[in-house]
Amino acid sequence: MQKDRIEYAIYYATKAHKGQKRKIEDVDMIFHPYTVGMLLQRNGCDEDVVIAGLLHDVVEDTPHEFEDIEKEFGKTVRDYVYDASEPDKSLEWEERKKHTIEHIKNAPLGSKLIVACDKISNLEDLYECIEKYGEEESWGALKRGKEIQRWYYCSVYESCIYGQDKSHPIFQRYKRILDKLFPEE
Numbered sequence: 001m002q003k004d005r006i007e008y009a010i011y012y013a014t015k016a017h018k019g020q021k022r023k024i025e026d027v028d029m030i031f032h033p034y035t036v037g038m039l040l041q042r043n044g045c046d047e048d049v050v051i052a053g054l055l056h057d058v059v060e061d062t063p064h065e066f067e068d069i070e071k072e073f074g075k076t077v078r079d080y081v082y083d084a085s086e087p088d089k090s091l092e093w094e095e096r097k098k099h100t101i102e103h104i105k106n107a108p109l110g111s112k113l114i115v116a117c118d119k120i121s122n123l124e125d126l127y128e129c130i131e132k133y134g135e136e137e138s139w140g141a142l143k144r145g146k147e148i149q150r151w152y153y154c155s156v157y158e159s160c161i162y163g164q165d166k167s168h169p170i171f172q173r174y175k176r177i178l179d180k181l182f183p184e185e
Contacts, residue, residue, distance in 0.1 A: 005073065006041075009051040010034065012072060016055075016062040022125065023141050032121050033057055039117040043170050048073075049110040052080030056114055060085045083111035084118060093143050097152045105159040112160045116174045119156055123177040130181075150182045 013033050020029035037054035045053075051073055058064045059081060070078035083104065086096045104115050129138040139146045157178055161171050 005047060006037070006050055006054070009037070009054040009073065013054050013058060016058045016064055020061065029057075029061070032118075032125075035121045036114065036117045039120060039170065039173075040113060043113075043168075045110065045113060048076045049080060049113060052077045052084065052110070053114045053117055055081050056084040056118055060089070080108075080111050080114055083107045084114045094148075097155075101152075101155045101159050104156065105162045109164060112164060113168075113170050115156065116160045116170050119153055120170070120174050120177055123153060123174075123181055127177060127181055146182075154178060154182065 014030050017029040017033070021027065022029060022032060033054050033056060036056060037050050040053040041050045055069060055073070055077065059066055059069065066078050066082055069081050086100060088096070088099075091099075100115070104112060107115075126138060126142075129141075135146075139149070142149060144152075157171075157174055160174065164171065166172075166175075
């Protein structure tokens with residue numbers, strides 16, 4: 001009997017992220033990639049995009065390699081995961097973020113949707129934490145403060161919509177959470 005690829009990706013990501021927690025709340029890490037995958041699925045993305053959304057942090061945050069992803073899920077999924085990953089965690093935060101902004105600008109739509117859903121999940125979680133714990137504690141849990149985070153998340157949004165129809169429901173949701181967290185002053 002053939003395994004369901006999405007169910008197998010959930011299993012694979014759950015095992016890979018075992019024991020990892022989110023930065024702000026004491027929530028298992030798997031909640032984040034699962035949310036990303038479900039956002040993609042609910043918005044009509046194809047199976048490879050959904051699978052890559054579920055696996056988007058596996059190479060970045062675990063010992064798994066891109067070759068492992070390709071072996072288990074194929075080259076298309078591997079390429080999407082590559083586009084959504086920071087290539088060199090040894091670089092400074094700003095350098096890694098600049099790479100993401102530049103790389104995703106000319107990436108395929110599937111990659112842009114994965115990155116957008118990743119950012120939506122992060123920002124919606126942050127917004128909930130601000131509501132619960134306040135601005136200072138929530139922003140303080142991140143590597144950089146609010147203004148640098150504004151630069152990063154807004155720049156990624158611009159790269160995601162570059163050459164795309166920004167009325168896509170995922171891009172609209174991304175814009176809504178940006179406007180809530182970083183209102184025009």
